[in-house]
Amino acid sequence: MKIINLDQISSKPLLPEVKAAMIDAINKDYHNPSSQHKSGEAAAEALEKARKSVAELINAAMPKEVVFNSGGTESVNHAIKGVAMANAEKGKHIVTSNIEHNAVIRSLKRLQSLGYKMTSVSVDEKGRVNPQEVADAITDETILVSIMHSNNETGTIQPIEEIAKITRERKVIFHTDAVDSVGMVPIDVQKMGVDLLSFAANTFYGPTGVGGLYIRRGTRIFPLLDGGVQEGNKRAGTENLLGIIGMGTAAAVTRQNLDKWAAHCLSLKNQLLRELPNYIDHYLINTHAEHSLPNMVSMSVQFIEGESVMLMLDDEDIAVSTRSACATGSLRASHVLISLGLSHADAQGTLVLSFGKDNTAEEITTFLVALKNVVTTLRDISPLYQKVSQG
Amino acid sequence: MYNKVVMDHFRNPRNVGVIEQANGIGEVGNPLCGDMMTIYLKITDEKIEDIKFQTFGCGSAIAVSSMLTEIAKGKTVAEAKKITNKDVAKALEGLPKNKLHCSNLGADALHLAIQDYEDRKSGKKRPEEVRAEKHEHVHGESCYCPYCDIEIKEGSTFCEACHSSLEEEH
Numbered sequence: 001m002k003i004i005n006l007d008q009i010s011s012k013p014l015l016p017e018v019k020a021a022m023i024d025a026i027n028k029d030y031h032n033p034s035s036q037h038k039s040g041e042a043a044a045e046a047l048e049k050a051r052k053s054v055a056e057l058i059n060a061a062m063p064k065e066v067v068f069n070s071g072g073t074e075s076v077n078h079a080i081k082g083v084a085m086a087n088a089e090k091g092k093h094i095v096t097s098n099i100e101h102n103a104v105i106r107s108l109k110r111l112q113s114l115g116y117k118m119t120s121v122s123v124d125e126k127g128r129v130n131p132q133e134v135a136d137a138i139t140d141e142t143i144l145v146s147i148m149h150s151n152n153e154t155g156t157i158q159p160i161e162e163i164a165k166i167t168r169e170r171k172v173i174f175h176t177d178a179v180d181s182v183g184m185v186p187i188d189v190q191k192m193g194v195d196l197l198s199f200a201a202n203t204f205y206g207p208t209g210v211g212g213l214y215i216r217r218g219t220r221i222f223p224l225l226d227g228g229v230q231e232g233n234k235r236a237g238t239e240n241l242l243g244i245i246g247m248g249t250a251a252a253v254t255r256q257n258l259d260k261w262a263a264h265c266l267s268l269k270n271q272l273l274r275e276l277p278n279y280i281d282h283y284l285i286n287t288h289a290e291h292s293l294p295n296m297v298s299m300s301v302q303f304i305e306g307e308s309v310m311l312m313l314d315d316e317d318i319a320v321s322t323r324s325a326c327a328t329g330s331l332r333a334s335h336v337l338i339s340l341g342l343s344h345a346d347a348q349g350t351l352v353l354s355f356g357k358d359n360t361a362e363e364i365t366t367f368l369v370a371l372k373n374v375v376t377t378l379r380d381i382s383p384l385y386q387k388v389s390q391g
Numbered sequence: 392m393y394n395k396v397v398m399d400h401f402r403n404p405r406n407v408g409v410i411e412q413a414n415g416i417g418e419v420g421n422p423l424c425g426d427m428m429t430i431y432l433k434i435t436d437e438k439i440e441d442i443k444f445q446t447f448g449c450g451s452a453i454a455v456s457s458m459l460t461e462i463a464k465g466k467t468v469a470e471a472k473k474i475t476n477k478d479v480a481k482a483l484e485g486l487p488k489n490k491l492h493c494s495n496l497g498a499d500a501l502h503l504a505i506q507d508y509e510d511r512k513s514g515k516k517r518p519e520e521v522r523a524e525k526h527e528h529v530h531g532e533s534c535y536c537p538y539c540d541i542e543i544k545e546g547s548t549f550c551e552a553c554h555s556s557l558e559e560e561h
Contacts, residue, residue: 305425307449311393311401325425326449326493333425345422345447381407381453383418383429383445 004363007321009152009180009296009354014246015205021249022207022242030241034230043241050248057204057251058197059188060214067231068244071211072179075198076103076146078213078224078235079175083144083196084111085222087173091141092116097129097158098339100148101177105335108146117141125341126288127156135166142172149178149197150185153323153336153352155296156288157181164193173219179203179211183254184293185262195219201243205356206250210243261357265295268355271364272297279372282388286340286350295356298323300342301349303385304378309351312374318367321352345384396484397454404453406460408443414511417503420496426452430460430500434508437468444500451486451493458482459497468505474498 005013014022025046031039033047048063055063069075084094096108098120108118119137123129129147138145145167150157160176167174175196181187182197183204189197196219200211215221215234227236254261273285276299286298301309306322313320323334325348333347342350353367379385393401408431415432426448433441442464444456459479463471476498480486486494 303447305448305452308401308453311398311450315402324449326451326490332423343422344425348422348425348447381404381445382447383427384422384447386409386445 001317004318004359004366006353006355006359006363006367007319008356008359009203009352010321011208012202012205012356013358014207015250015253017253018206018246018249022246025242025245032238033241034228034238046245047239047241050244050251053248053251053255054212057187057255058182058199058214059190061190062217064232065215065217067213067215067234068210068239068247069212069231069235070240071202071209072101072177072198072200073103074224075179075200075211075213076101076175076177077107079196079198079221080104080107080144080146081111082221082224083173083175083219084116086220087143091139091143093119093139093141093143095119095121095134095137095142095145095147095172097147098122099127099151099154099336100146101152101179104146104148104177123339127151127154127286127336127340128288128291129158129163131159131162131166134163135170138166138170138172142170144173144175146175146177149176149187150181150293150296151336152180153334153350154286154288154298154340155180155293155354156286157185157291157293159291160192160194167195168193173221180293180296183251183258184265184295186258189214189216196221201247201250204250204254206247207243210240210247212247257357262294264357265355265359268359268361268364269294269297271361272353272368275365275368279368280375284342284346286337286342293354295354297353298337299351299353300337300346301351301375302346303349303382303388304375305348306350308378309349309371309374312377313367313370316370316374318370320367321354323350323352324348392487393450393454394484396482397450397486400454400457400483401450404444404457406443406457406464407445409445410441410443415504415506415508417500417505417507419500419503420448422447425449426493426496428452428456428496428500430456430504432504432508434468439463439466439468439471446496448496449490449493451490452496454483455479455486455494455497456500459501463501468508471501472505474501 030043033043051063051066055066060066121129121133121137147158149160164174173195176194177198179198179200182199195216197214202208223234225236282302284300306324307327310320310322325332333344337347410431410433413431414434418429420427429445431443442460444460446453446456476494479497480494
């Protein structure tokens with residue numbers, strides 16, 4: 001039975017071209033790209049071809065500004081810890097936002113225990129940062145600003161260009177976690193003005209476990225991984241060539257189709273938002289109406305809890321994601337949703353829906369029908385709905 | 392994630408609803424941690440003639456409520472007082488370690504409902520609203536780190552094993 005995947009942000013299917021390229025690479029038995037002999041050269045060529053392809057996807061000025069690694073989390077860790085270490089003489093203050101991914105938050109926490117200081121700016125009720133607040137937070141000790149491009153829980157997109165204008169003026173390095181954006185919306189690092197940008201292949205239909213960090217030439221940053229001189233001495237370790245080849249192919253194909261696929265996802269998103277009130281009531285949409293990823297909707301269904309919804313939809317072969325405390329394994333509601341001003345109760349009932357190019361309008365309708373039944377069933381069990389329906 | 396017994400009680404929960412003429416009501420939990428449960432009792436001749444529940448919570452919470460009511464129905468008040476959270480978890484043939492805290496609500500709510508029944512019986516002044524107890528871990532029960540699943544001391548704010556903070560972050 002085919003599963004309707006409305007949790008594409010967690011995993012997207014590989015493009016057929018990606019599969020073909022990776023199988024071909026497996027069969028070619030590539031050697032180590034760092035080896036100086038003939039066998040190494042072929043591998044190095046494949047590596048650089050992928051690099052060029054990824055660089056084009058984000059409009060990097062030079063391919064070598066793209067540093068390959070194991071994915072978004074490593075990119076974020078590298079950006080934050082690498083800049084912190086390299087610029088410690090200049091200062092130890094970092095500015096971030098309340099809604100960052102755990103990779104950012106925990107990397108910063110790690111630095112805090114080493115004496116670094118943070119200022120975290122808040123967001124409005126749709127999760128958007130005010131660039132002026134970032135400007136106000138920057139001091140003479142600030143060495144880094146890290147604000148995500150799009151949020152993985154709400155899909156809301158930040159005013160990155162405005163923030164970059166501020167960081168350039170104040171001569172502070174600007175990193176953005178763009179893991180859910182690259183390949184989903186057009187990303188142009190020249191236009192954006194960022195110094196560092198994290199991305200992961202799976203967002204653009206490449207393999208999981210591989211990604212990269214864009215490092216603008218001239219940025220003061222230490223490597224995260226020390227060892228050999230791979231990746232221009234920026235990231236030690238023999239490269240995951242198979243994954244990178246997959247990523248390079250994914251980047252090339254996605255670049256050709258990005259606008260078309262984004263438009264398709266947007267139509268599904270609009271269909272969902274338009275038809276939702278015909279199926280359920282008492283819900284909140286957390287995603288920004290204008291500035292958000294075309295393929296994401298975060299909705300908080302009131303009076304019920306997210307994991308139960310997810311399990312019941314799973315029974316119907318529909319995959320969704322939830323941000324309830326129980327489901328995410330933490331003991332508390334999502335920090336992102338609370339920063340938006342949601343009550344804890346409402347935050348617990350949050351579903352995150354994310355689409356890809358292969359989802360269809362029929363699937364959205366199937367989901368809505370199933371959701372209606374699930375919500376009705378769970379509200380019948382819920383004391384909170386009981387209280388509300390009694391008035 | 393969950394075994395067959397748990398999934399059965401989740402998909403087909405027993406004894407859902409309210410009892411209009413309940414003579415014992417207990418409400419525990421709070422939306423802060425994502426679980427809330429209300430137990431309604433109809434006690435006749437010191438026996439639980441009828442029991443119903445309502446729950447706001449995850450798969451574990453709903454399964455626990457359902458199993459609890461199944462265990463408690465028909466028992467005498469004295470017997471029901473002895474039912475523990477461990478009994479419920481055992482009847483469900485186990486819950487994932489980091490979900491055991493969800494199971495804490497079950498017996499707590501039952502005991503609160505029994506307390507309510509006894510308060511009413513003895514003519515003790517009942518507050519206007521149903522008494523809602525802040526959700527707390529049962530004394531002496533093990534807690535597990537939600538990140539690395541290792542056993543930790545109840546009420547810990549830091550996990551030594553994986554160096555995770557268990558406090559509020561913002």
